[in-house]
Amino acid sequence: MNKARGVIFFEDPPSIVGFAAVAGDMEASGPLKGKFDKVFEGDMDGEKSFEKAESKMQLCAAKKAIEKANLKFEDIDIAFAGDLLNQCIGTNYGLRELEIPFAGVYGACSTMAESISLASVFVASGFIDRAIAVTSSHFCASERQFRFPLEYGGQRPLTAQWTATAAGSVVLSGKVEGNIKVKAVCIGKIVDYQIKDMNNMGAAMAPAAVNTLVKFFKHTGTYPQDYDMILTGDLGQVGSTILSELMDREGYPLKGKHSDCGLLLFERERQDVHSGGSGCGCSAAVLCADVLDRLNCGKLKTVLFIATGALMSPTANQQGESIPGVAHLVFLEGSE
Amino acid sequence: MNMSYEEYGKLVKKCSPNSPIFKTVPLSFLVGGTICAIGEAFRLWFVSLNMSKEHSGIWVSVILIFATALLTGLGVFHKIAKIGGAGTFVPITGFANSVVSPALEFQTEGFILGVSSKMFIIAGPVIVYGTIASIGSGIVFYIIELFGGNI
Amino acid sequence: MDIVISLIKAFCVGGLICVVGQFLLDYTKLTPARILVGFVVAGVFLGAIGIYKPIVDFAGSGATVPLTGFGYLLSEGVKEAIKEEGIVGILKGGLTAGSAGISAAVLLGILVALIFKPKKK
Numbered sequence: 001m002n003k004a005r006g007v008i009f010f011e012d013p014p015s016i017v018g019f020a021a022v023a024g025d026m027e028a029s030g031p032l033k034g035k036f037d038k039v040f041e042g043d044m045d046g047e048k049s050f051e052k053a054e055s056k057m058q059l060c061a062a063k064k065a066i067e068k069a070n071l072k073f074e075d076i077d078i079a080f081a082g083d084l085l086n087q088c089i090g091t092n093y094g095l096r097e098l099e100i101p102f103a104g105v106y107g108a109c110s111t112m113a114e115s116i117s118l119a120s121v122f123v124a125s126g127f128i129d130r131a132i133a134v135t136s137s138h139f140c141a142s143e144r145q146f147r148f149p150l151e152y153g154g155q156r157p158l159t160a161q162w163t164a165t166a167a168g169s170v171v172l173s174g175k176v177e178g179n180i181k182v183k184a185v186c187i188g189k190i191v192d193y194q195i196k197d198m199n200n201m202g203a204a205m206a207p208a209a210v211n212t213l214v215k216f217f218k219h220t221g222t223y224p225q226d227y228d229m230i231l232t233g234d235l236g237q238v239g240s241t242i243l244s245e246l247m248d249r250e251g252y253p254l255k256g257k258h259s260d261c262g263l264l265l266f267e268r269e270r271q272d273v274h275s276g277g278s279g280c281g282c283s284a285a286v287l288c289a290d291v292l293d294r295l296n297c298g299k300l301k302t303v304l305f306i307a308t309g310a311l312m313s314p315t316a317n318q319q320g321e322s323i324p325g326v327a328h329l330v331f332l333e334g335s336e
Numbered sequence: 337m338n339m340s341y342e343e344y345g346k347l348v349k350k351c352s353p354n355s356p357i358f359k360t361v362p363l364s365f366l367v368g369g370t371i372c373a374i375g376e377a378f379r380l381w382f383v384s385l386n387m388s389k390e391h392s393g394i395w396v397s398v399i400l401i402f403a404t405a406l407l408t409g410l411g412v413f414h415k416i417a418k419i420g421g422a423g424t425f426v427p428i429t430g431f432a433n434s435v436v437s438p439a440l441e442f443q444t445e446g447f448i449l450g451v452s453s454k455m456f457i458i459a460g461p462v463i464v465y466g467t468i469a470s471i472g473s474g475i476v477f478y479i480i481e482l483f484g485g486n487i
Numbered sequence: 488m489d490i491v492i493s494l495i496k497a498f499c500v501g502g503l504i505c506v507v508g509q510f511l512l513d514y515t516k517l518t519p520a521r522i523l524v525g526f527v528v529a530g531v532f533l534g535a536i537g538i539y540k541p542i543v544d545f546a547g548s549g550a551t552v553p554l555t556g557f558g559y560l561l562s563e564g565v566k567e568a569i570k571e572e573g574i575v576g577i578l579k580g581g582l583t584a585g586s587a588g589i590s591a592a593v594l595l596g597i598l599v600a601l602i603f604k605p606k607k608k
Contacts, residue, residue, distance in 0.1 A: 050444075149441035150606065151413060151440055151605055152433060152438070153413050153416065153425060153430070154417065155417070203351070238348075242347060355512075357513050366502065369498035373501070373549075375501075376498075379547055396548055397552075401592050402591070408599060409599040410603070411606040422508030422509035422512050425519050426526060426554055427554070428553075431554060431592065436592070436596045436600075440603055443600050466558055467561070467581050470561035473562045473565055478569050
């Protein structure tokens with residue numbers, strides 16, 4: 001049964017015992033206004049560089065989640081964390097002072113689902129008690145690394161997405177019973193449908209999301225209608241349209257069950273973010289500010305959180321390479 | 337997913353909105369035209385002050401470059417550029433912005449490795465190929481002149 | 488009245504050159520940087536074969552302010568330098584003609600970096 005490679009169901013599902021989301025002021029004035037644990041003012045929040053500001057956000061998200069779980073830094077056995085910047089500097093400098101054993105993760109915008117998956121497997125294995133998963137992204141820091149200087153006057157195509165300035169973190173525990181369980185995870189494979197346009201990342205990622213979702217549905221014998229919400233991370237408007245079209249063709253129509261973090265974080269028209277939000281802080285923040293809250297208080301029962309990443313490298317792109325996509329799935333279940 | 341890359345490309349095209357050219361093209365005409373008209377107003381003024389043709393042209397460029405640099409620094413230029421599109425990047429204002437914006441952005445990496453070395457990341461090719469083309473045309477001019485032609 | 492006509496001519500010709508750029512931007516996958524390179528090289532070429540000069544005479548800044556005008560300036564510079572100095576003009580002419588614009592951009596780039604901080608879009 002090779003179809004099920006990457007799908008892991010836990011016999012003793014780990015619990016999410018703490019979660020926190022922080023965001024920049026633009027994100028915090030969107031539809032999720034008032035739901036963030038902390039809002040950062042301006043682009044730098046008093047720091048000297050955008051990169052430092054991102055590290056500060058990530059550290060803040062990690063601290064808040066640990067605090068909300070009523071734990072101390074020493075109680076966390078391992079951290080899985082990442083961001084979009086080269087060498088994951090947002091994370092390396094952000095989490096430096098916590099002194100938690102650290103494993104860096106890069107999965108572009110899919111990093112949050114990837115980190116939660118790894119943390120869940122570690123906790124479920126019984127070798128450790130608690131793990132934390134943290135990711136962040138920063139509009140200014142990633143714009144200057146991947147695209148153009150901020151003050152450069154170019155027109156963004158309508159298919160382009162807006163990297164969110166945000167961070168989210170989740171504390172997982174095998175010991176304590178929490179309201180939210182990670183029932184299963186599904187690691188996706190790299191899927192490349194030869195999209196080369198770095199201003200249309202949604203199109204590069206949609207096939208990966210389809211691949212992972214279909215693999216999971218086939219393995220479990222379930223359909224989208226069996227879940228309360230299918231939450232993709234950062235496909236944006238263009239990618240979401242493609243996803244629903246493709247899922248129809250695959251025989252798993254999403255009909256009303258689908259939400260996308262990139263569309264939940266921003267008001268597309270008013271905030272002028274074109275196709276929607278993106279970045280690993282986007283899905284992390286939407287999950288931790290809103291969706292986990294709803295699972296916690298019973299408004300949602302079952303959620304498939306599937307974060308998609310466009311594994312885009314400016315170097316490879318300039319060499320004529322296409323943009324591969326990857327998508328990882330986390331099956332979350334709230335208590336009765 | 338049972339689909340060829342070509343088929344998927346078609347689907348992507350169908351689902352991706354195009355730039356609204358009925359808006360972008362007139363706007364680029366208006367903004368680009370206005371920038372050129374401002375340049376022309378200055379040029380006429382300089383000429384009326386008995387400045388030479390060459391010098392008046394240079395001062396027009398310098399004034400537009402100065403205005404662009406100021407607006408870029410103030411964070412206003414990209415807002416005009418978002419509306420103007422090619423109307424702002426085709427005139428010399430686009431060249432100036434492409435030099436000033438990375439200079440501004442890479443402050444955090446210092447004045448040698450940041451500001452000055454990144455200054456030409458966008459404008460560099462313009463100067464390189466402009467120079468190469470001028471050398472190419474120079475060779476042709478020179479050969480024409482060698483054979484007694486008038487250039 | 489002459490002034491108004493000159494301004495209108497500059498406006499229309501300059502606007503049209505920009506419209507060409509906008510079409511390239513919206514209808515092709517060309518990035519702004521590639522389009523700019525194309526415009527400068529086109530300016531050098533059109534200047535060299537003598538097509539651009541009449542446009543400059545007609546529209547003034549409408550033809551010299553767009554980057555094609557920068558290319559035209561380079562080719563005119565080479566032409567003059569060869570007439571005056573011979574073969575060395577091939578290497579000298581282009582950048583000499585463009586030097587004021589490049590120097591101004593460099594100077595202002597440094598000054599702006601000294602004074603301002605980058606901001607989000």
